[in-house]
Amino acid sequence: MNAPGQLAALRSMMLKEVRQTVRDPRLAVMLVVGPLLQLTLLGFAVNLDIEHVPTVVADQDRSAESRAMVREITAGDAFDLAFATPDAEHAMAAVTHGEAPVALILPRGLAEDLDSGKATALQVLVDGGEPNRAVIAQNALSAYAIGHSLQLARQRLSARAAALERAPRLPTTTVVPRVFYNPTLDSQIYFVPGVAATLLMTIILAVTAMGIAREKEVGTLEQVLVTPIAPSILVLGKSLPYAGLGLLDLALVITAGAVVFDVPLRGPLSLLALGGVLYLLSTVGLGLLVGTLARTQQQAFMIAFMVILPAIILSGFMTPVANMPPWLQPFTAFDPMRHFVEILRAVLLKGATFTDIAPQLTALAGIGTVLFASAIRSLHRSLA
Amino acid sequence: MLRLRRRAAEPEPEPTADLALEARDLERAFGDNRAVAGLSLALRPGELYGLVGPDGAGKTTTIRLLTGLITPDAGVAFIAGRRVAPGSSETLEALGYMPQQYSLYGDLSVHENLWFFGKLFGLSGHAMRERRDRLLEVTRLARFGDRRASALSGGMYKKLALACALLHQPRVLLLDEPTNGVDPVSRRELWDLLHEFLHEGMAIIVATPYMDEASRCQRVGLMHRGRLLAEGRPDELVRAFEHETLLLHTDDRDALEEDLASHDEVLAVSPHGSAVRVVVRAGAAEAFRRTLPEAIRLEAVAPDFEDVFLARVRDAETASGVGGPRG
Numbered sequence: 001m002n003a004p005g006q007l008a009a010l011r012s013m014m015l016k017e018v019r020q021t022v023r024d025p026r027l028a029v030m031l032v033v034g035p036l037l038q039l040t041l042l043g044f045a046v047n048l049d050i051e052h053v054p055t056v057v058a059d060q061d062r063s064a065e066s067r068a069m070v071r072e073i074t075a076g077d078a079f080d081l082a083f084a085t086p087d088a089e090h091a092m093a094a095v096t097h098g099e100a101p102v103a104l105i106l107p108r109g110l111a112e113d114l115d116s117g118k119a120t121a122l123q124v125l126v127d128g129g130e131p132n133r134a135v136i137a138q139n140a141l142s143a144y145a146i147g148h149s150l151q152l153a154r155q156r157l158s159a160r161a162a163a164l165e166r167a168p169r170l171p172t173t174t175v176v177p178r179v180f181y182n183p184t185l186d187s188q189i190y191f192v193p194g195v196a197a198t199l200l201m202t203i204i205l206a207v208t209a210m211g212i213a214r215e216k217e218v219g220t221l222e223q224v225l226v227t228p229i230a231p232s233i234l235v236l237g238k239s240l241p242y243a244g245l246g247l248l249d250l251a252l253v254i255t256a257g258a259v260v261f262d263v264p265l266r267g268p269l270s271l272l273a274l275g276g277v278l279y280l281l282s283t284v285g286l287g288l289l290v291g292t293l294a295r296t297q298q299q300a301f302m303i304a305f306m307v308i309l310p311a312i313i314l315s316g317f318m319t320p321v322a323n324m325p326p327w328l329q330p331f332t333a334f335d336p337m338r339h340f341v342e343i344l345r346a347v348l349l350k351g352a353t354f355t356d357i358a359p360q361l362t363a364l365a366g367i368g369t370v371l372f373a374s375a376i377r378s379l380h381r382s383l384a
Numbered sequence: 385m386l387r388l389r390r391r392a393a394e395p396e397p398e399p400t401a402d403l404a405l406e407a408r409d410l411e412r413a414f415g416d417n418r419a420v421a422g423l424s425l426a427l428r429p430g431e432l433y434g435l436v437g438p439d440g441a442g443k444t445t446t447i448r449l450l451t452g453l454i455t456p457d458a459g460v461a462f463i464a465g466r467r468v469a470p471g472s473s474e475t476l477e478a479l480g481y482m483p484q485q486y487s488l489y490g491d492l493s494v495h496e497n498l499w500f501f502g503k504l505f506g507l508s509g510h511a512m513r514e515r516r517d518r519l520l521e522v523t524r525l526a527r528f529g530d531r532r533a534s535a536l537s538g539g540m541y542k543k544l545a546l547a548c549a550l551l552h553q554p555r556v557l558l559l560d561e562p563t564n565g566v567d568p569v570s571r572r573e574l575w576d577l578l579h580e581f582l583h584e585g586m587a588i589i590v591a592t593p594y595m596d597e598a599s600r601c602q603r604v605g606l607m608h609r610g611r612l613l614a615e616g617r618p619d620e621l622v623r624a625f626e627h628e629t630l631l632l633h634t635d636d637r638d639a640l641e642e643d644l645a646s647h648d649e650v651l652a653v654s655p656h657g658s659a660v661r662v663v664v665r666a667g668a669a670e671a672f673r674r675t676l677p678e679a680i681r682l683e684a685v686a687p688d689f690e691d692v693f694l695a696r697v698r699d700a701e702t703a704s705g706v707g708g709p710r711g
Contacts, residue, residue, distance in 0.1 A: 005506035012503035227504035228473035
């Protein structure tokens, strides 16, 4: 068949894919409603900001000072009073039974000891089952204790200074942090790019892989393969429509991220689009590869699942790559999701330029080309 | 792709002139199973060939080898004078293929399926519309143009599949069990359609397990365990049959059939109404008669195509020392 013929075959192949997608309500939902719903759910659920930790308080001192301390601790966003009990054992039981992750015990004689200038201690019981929350709760209470001590020290000093008729002097050092790109340390702004990359990979890989596997399973591929369509045209026809849908999904997710989570868009859209196209080269290529390896749709789904999970873990979306064991870190370079997450964060949050993200773009182009070429090769081989 | 080319020095095999389809010593194994074991075929334009054999005889593998969907371990095939190779567009353009299983898009309409496969064969505009309308007319599917393929009956679906395979006017048509799951009326229609296209010079191979369909072919090949046991015109194969066919009338058919299974001289046993139809080895009829109880009445009848086939398979199994179930 001549070149115009192949081009016409490509057009009708793409038209057929679009028709089938539109006619399959499950697929349409998966491609449009799915990303929005998942972005919203994941965006809200995947939240590292630890706030409003339920806290049990056992105030054994029952003094004006102890009551004031409890008020101050539970007044902020960090801790919510779950319930108060006079019994320290009861508070401890609440933590061990999982009723509350934190218990605060104010010992008897606290006010007296403070008044007489003795060192005092607040006892804090923390459920370490969730280390992140435990560490943050611990730090918040330590910061409170230091602040409280400083305040007491200042009061004493002021009183003495007044008696001596001198100005009080208390030298202190504090940290004044200035956080770039995400000044309020909002973890959703950090997570939305990761969620976008994950969604795009999951959906496009699954849809492409299932598309090929379905033709095999149903038997239509056999009929297509006895036509003179070139294998590369067949692959293009089956992947271009999904790549287009993928770009649409990307736009959808970024818009939703901006509207729902106030994720900024500081860099140029064209860079995002370029990154998206290169990322889709990888995901569609991976999908085609999985589809040619699998014999049924179910197999394709299983293989896709086994590919997606490590891709997410190695992407650095959940835990930074720098925190992974050194032997594992080199493998993340082969994960297209890692590069795309970095591109999204750089462009959305930092307003990166082309030169800033050139290494990631190059890596994506390389991985994508290899995956796509392997997919065409594997299809060729499965035909022979 | 890298492929070691052994015997590269040997000259490229040449097709025989004037043949629409030719296969020479095709071999293909799947693991230990020799699905096709040295098979040769030759069809002239306008010839209808029946590839007859039980399930597992290698019919589908043979047809898929001819399409180029699978490659032979040995041997060559030519379609319209061109060598069959995977993805060779020259042979594919001359070929129409209708697989045994469902192969059309159920979620596309009759029109859309035809349009899609037409485009994949490089048809366009006027030619496409003309051929589509003609095929819809002869298959009497014109009224169902907008119906989705999944909503068609078995017979209508097969006719649509046939139309899709015929759109590009192939010179060779390969049909793998085209009447499987089709009602008798549609079956008849399908065969009438084939004869129509035959007149236009198309060469057609029909693989079928049904003996009655074999007799509709101009030439048949009896296929068994990857080989052709016999080949020729159906009536000639029956005429040349040396064994004898008998009808045994009995009151207890089941008991008699069981009894016959142990007879070495009996090549085939099949039920025939209340009687039992047997094929007895040539010259052994008299001896066989004496072993039967008095109450059973014997009647000599003319052999038919099924007798020929069953006996040939039995002969082949005896020759290769394979027991297998008798009958």
